[in-house]
Amino acid sequence: MKNLWIVLFLALSLVGSANAQPDADHVRLTNLPHIYINTFTGRPITSKTTMVYTKMWYVNEQDSVIFYDSLLVRVRGNSTADLAKKPYKLKFNTKEKLLGKGYANTKKWTLLANHGDKTLLRNAITSLMGERAGLKFNPAAKFVDLTLNGNYIGNYQLSDQVDVRPHRVNVAEQDYPLTETSNITGGYLLEADGFKDFRSEWDWDVWINDLTPTGFYTYNKNVPIRIHYPDEDEIDRSQFEYIEEFVNDFEDRLFSESFTDPVRGYRPMVDSLSLVNWYICTEVSANVDGFFSTYFYKHQDDDRIYWGPLWDYDIAYNNDDRTDRGGTNNTEKQLMKDHGYGDSGSGCKQWIQKMWKDPWFARLVNRRYKELVDGGLEQYLNDKLDSLTTLIDASQQLNYQRWGISTQALRERVLHNTYNGYVQDVRTFINRHMAYLTQAFAKLLPDDVPEPEPEVKIPDFIADSQSYYSFINAGSGTCFDVNVQFDEVCANRRDTDSESQQWYVQNLSNGYLFIVNRATGHALYDPSPSESTATTNVGATLQVATPDSTDIHQQWDIVRQADGLYNIVSRWSQHAANLSNGSSDNGTPILSYTSDERDALSNNRLWRIEESGSISNGIDTANRQDYALAYNPQSGRLHFGADNLPALSFNVSIYNTRGHRVATFRAADGYDMSTLPAALYIISWKCDGRQHSVKLLTTK
DSSP states (O other): OHHHHHHHHHHHHTSOOTTOOOBTTBOOSSSSOEEEEEESSOOOOOOSSOOEEEEEEEEOTTOOEEEEEEEEEEEOOSGGGGSSSOOEEEEEEEEEOTTOTTSOOEEEEEEEOOTTOTTSOHHHHHHHHHHHHTOSOOOOOEEEEEEETTEEEEEEEEEEOSSBSTTSBOOOOOOSSOOTTOOTTOOEEEEEETTOOSOOTTOHHHHHHTOOOSEEEOTTTOOEEEEEESOTTTOOHHHHHHHHHHHHHHHHHHTSTTTTOTTTSSGGGBOHHHHHHHHHHHHHHTOTTTTTEEEEEEOTTOOOBEEOOOOOOTTTTTOOOOOTBTTBSOOTTOOHHHHSSOOTTSOSHHHHHHHTTSHHHHHHHHHHHHHHHHTTHHHHHHHHHHHHHHHTHHHHHHHHHHHOSSSOOSOOSSOOSSHHHHHHHHHHHHHHHHHHHHHHHHHTSOSSSOOOOOOOOOOSSOOOTTEEEEEEETTTOOEEEEETTTTEEEEEOOOTTOGGGOEEEEEOTTSOEEEEETTTOOEEEOOOOTTOOTTOOOOEEOEEESOOTTOGGGOEEEEEOGGGOEEEEETTTOOEEEEGGGOOSTTEEEEEEOOSGGGGTOGGGOEEEEEEEEOOSEEOOOEETTEEEEEETTTTEEEEEETTGGGOOOEEEEEOTTSOEEEEEETTTOEEGGGSOSSEEEEEEEETTEEEEEEEEOOO
């Protein structure tokens, strides 16, 4: 019996106590959570390779103390590992949801020291920028104070490890060990790794010990590629050879004579949305290491490269003192594609430089950057800088009592005597650099090449362009409907004759979907506030609004789950459409609500999608007192009628159902639709400050 009690005590001591109580020996020193780590022997933690057994106490914002026993800790990082204030990697005995709901449940976490960034904020605001831009995984930025072996060592950022997990890089985890039926097309997590921190096929120990390499150099441009997943102790030779051939195929296409060809070139092998968002974030932050260390990944049964996450931005935003980039260390008026690190043999900068020679990529970057600027990205970054500065104010003061604020630690380009001086440097840089990027990107646009159609991120749900659809809740059986009094979206019992329960779904050129109500002609709209994140429980009622397919509040992703069910996810907030309380009552609001692991489980967020009607031949009426739009199916003529036709000076655009503009004409001139294939089109124009859109189904 005595031995049994010892076993039970040891088992219980290996996990954190979820109901921990305040502890007089472990208290917060500021408003931030506090982490206390003690090694078992009191030895310092100095090695990148040797992990040390420790105990950890986590004091949360409510002053409860959660205890973790026997976790392993080592130094992490490359150049930062040699600094006085070191970053650390934590490995727990069991999976821990260390940051709570909406974050990963895993053993591995990181404590970033941010010692070379006097604001301590560059990694955090870059992660927030990635979230704003729509990248799928953005590392956490939970600021804490850290005490190691009884000594306070400063402000740290508790963050994710970049690895394959739900709520991290969420690709399929491959079989281990492999079987004859294993699908080795994915997932993979890769890095263009300028540090070359991998086993190459040509390394001596690989030859002698018959090891599987964990990285390779591309044949064409000698780019060093590290394989982070599958893990080095699990990767099979067949997986290595598959992903090596895949990346080399991409590079060969990119540097071929036909690289701009939409079929034979590189475009089919990149996810254009993640590519452009990752690239723009790299340029906005002016991360000189952005192409020296570049993460990307591949999904199973998907022959495209996805870009991100954003990682290691402590020397971004004009924080690198080296002058070997154009003879200056000031990145305020520099593009990283020209002046960043990552040249041949040390990164993937050549890939980006080659892409800029493709008019498709140049237009993609300009179009997306304009969207982000018009959507308030600059103000968003300034607001986040303000809020984070306030959040860590007491902690940064303690941090610089320990380390000194005016001493260079890594690559700081400018030194100040006050913390606010460093923050103001970042703010000024963002404002000036973003203005420069608008001009710099525009100068790279081709003058005489017509805009090619962008690549499409194929959504999980492919809509028939000639059908209306109903969205039916998996639990209640009620349908998406519209409360026309308040322009709000609600759920009502299904009525197959009700046009307000029927929705037209249009594929946009960026891979998202535009969803328009048949009865009202208004588009599904997410009103969540700008500070929303994917895991914020905002609970705003979805609305319908005047249709504008360029408004990211009106752009949606339909995500497939099991058994033919889907989540309907807002591009703006990354929230899922959620039936309030799962109620089957008529008029129940449909909310923009948190998106997390319950997306696949909660009936409130799961919807069945069924065809509910056909779009008839003809055109919706769009009238004003002084003009009207008409279409003659016999002649194919699309034209406006008005008492004073020459006065209609606005331009009209014609889009196909993929959201690609196929023609533009002056309203007074009209257009011959017989020059286009018979299909469904969206006719769009803006007059008197109001956007109009109507559908037209042509037959000849």
